[in-house]
Amino acid sequence: MNLNWIAPAKRLSALPPYVFARLDELKTRAREQGLDLIDLGMGNPDGSAPAPVIEAAIAALQNPANHGYPPFEGTASFRQAITSWYRRRYDVDLDPDSEALPLLGSKEGLTHLALAYVDPGDLVLVPSPAYPAHFRGPLIAGATVHSLILKPENDWLIDLGAIPDEVAERAKILYFNYPSNPTTATAPREFFEEIVAFARRYSILLVHDLCYAELAFDGYQPTSLLEIPGGKEIGVEFHTLSKTYNMAGWRVGFVVGNPRIIQGLRTLKTNLDYGIFAALQTAAETALQLPDIYLNEVQSRYRRRRDFLIQGLAQLGWDIPKSKATMYLWVPCPPGENSTDFALNVLQKTGVVVTPGNAFGSGGEGYVRVSLIVECDRLGEVLSRFKQAGIRYQAEAIVAGSD
Ligand SMILES: Cc1ncc(COP(=O)(O)O)c(C=O)c1O
Incomplete structure (x- = not known):
């Protein structure tokens, strides 16, 4: 039976395209190939509830x-x-x-x-x-x-x-x-x-x-x-x-x-x-009702990861100001690359998943969001894969992605 007449309500077509779709496809393919993905895409905290x-x-x-x-x-x-x-x-x-x-x-x-x-x-x-x-x-x-x-x-x-x-x-x-x-x-x-x-x-x-x-x-x-x-x-x-x-x-x-x-x-x-x-x-x-000591632990976990990654990215040419809050870094794409291309490029070359800034609206173009949801040893692995793949920020030239 032809079901073409069952069209979703117009309110669904008002939604902007789902930027994550292509990323998801590539993630699945990378996993199938046995690649060790490091997923810093979603704001999904690691670990369990207290x-x-x-x-x-x-x-x-x-x-x-x-x-x-x-x-x-x-x-x-x-x-x-x-x-x-x-x-x-x-x-x-x-x-x-x-x-x-x-x-x-x-x-x-x-x-x-x-x-x-x-x-x-x-x-x-x-x-x-x-x-x-x-x-x-x-x-x-x-x-x-x-x-x-x-x-x-x-x-x-x-x-x-x-x-x-x-x-x-x-x-x-x-x-x-x-x-x-x-x-x-x-x-x-x-x-x-x-x-x-x-x-x-x-x-x-x-x-x-x-x-x-x-x-x-x-x-x-x-x-x-x-x-x-x-x-x-x-x-x-x-x-x-x-x-x-x-x-x-x-x-x-x-x-x-x-x-x-x-x-x-x-x-x-x-x-x-x-x-x-x-x-x-x-x-x-x-x-x-948990005592403050619990909060202090959570805060120091994210602060430690923030400092580690900012320092490592600095060695690759990025100058990222220290955020006073949240569980993310907001990272500018190398000049000349848009956020989707850069995120796809990073995924294909390193197996690291980051979220293209335009998933958050056009005002996020030119940036990617990195979630601080793995420990520093894994963040260290992210940095060494970036280094190996030549992913870096250069003020003038486009380096990331050029073969
Ligand atoms: C700003 C902001 N609001 C709300 C949410 C959704 O949180 P919840 O798990 O309570 O639906 C998120 C999740 O990433 C968020 O970043």
Whole structure:
């Protein structure tokens, strides 16, 4: 039977092409050939969740009460753990019933928020480069996405002054994310004050993704939108347990902030899902209550890898500033190579997988993102393969890829 008449909904064709497709194909081929791939492509932390979290999950699994449908709005005790964490971490008071909502990972919530708040044709402001859910969610909802191109000369901060008045007046939502994936940039508190003033002036809903809240180094403390006076009146903030606690596969995140905005998302989700398995919510509470020593270990692991790779890449001609946060390096391609070509070239010649910057939007062209998700001995192997294959950064000449 000819099934050509079953066409996917138009909203799917609004999505930009999947840059990872060719990379995936090459990865599979390389694996089939027995190549020892070093995959620094995804932001998928290595290692397992902390032992006390696993123990809490096992104990919670033994309790039959946890095996039914969980409450739509998340368990009361997980919501309480979220708000206690906020008070401890940011000195911000939140109501666990109306101002905190557990999510099946923050990607789910970031995407569904657009479905809850965007009508076809609404204008949504999204930085470029950005974590893909920030623009793919609005596109699925039928939004017109206005890209705010980020530039290195502006420290990868959004240039709010460059947004035309008529665009700001039409905009319904602004997504943003500092510390940033993929640029690793951090934003000073004054930037948060400016963006809150901007959103209030134009009545724009602010969506801040604080996914890398805890992966910060050298004494740097990321800022919460909710710490800023007026932030909670116009915005929400997303968090995940995926990165800090090595729990990416568990699918646990949460959103906090303005109760009206959260209510819209809750209403949508009530119609879509039943929330997180209750046993995992119990384990997630344990994660949020872990002593600081655990965090210190995670931070020093990523800091060690960051320093090691920056130093090694410096010997190959790269001058990469030390990021104050996240689990990535944002690496410029050798002059003359675009990000897809460079990533494919690196993969073919060295078996190392990096993500082309244009996967994060056109503003990421000219860069690749490297995830710090293997130990320094493997990063050392990356560097020696680069050296052997002649992959290096030269200010004038294109060296990488030339045979
Ligand atoms: C900025 C940002 N937000 C959200 C996510 C998604 O996290 P989660 O596992 O909670 O869906 C990621 C994952 O890489 C991310 O980098």
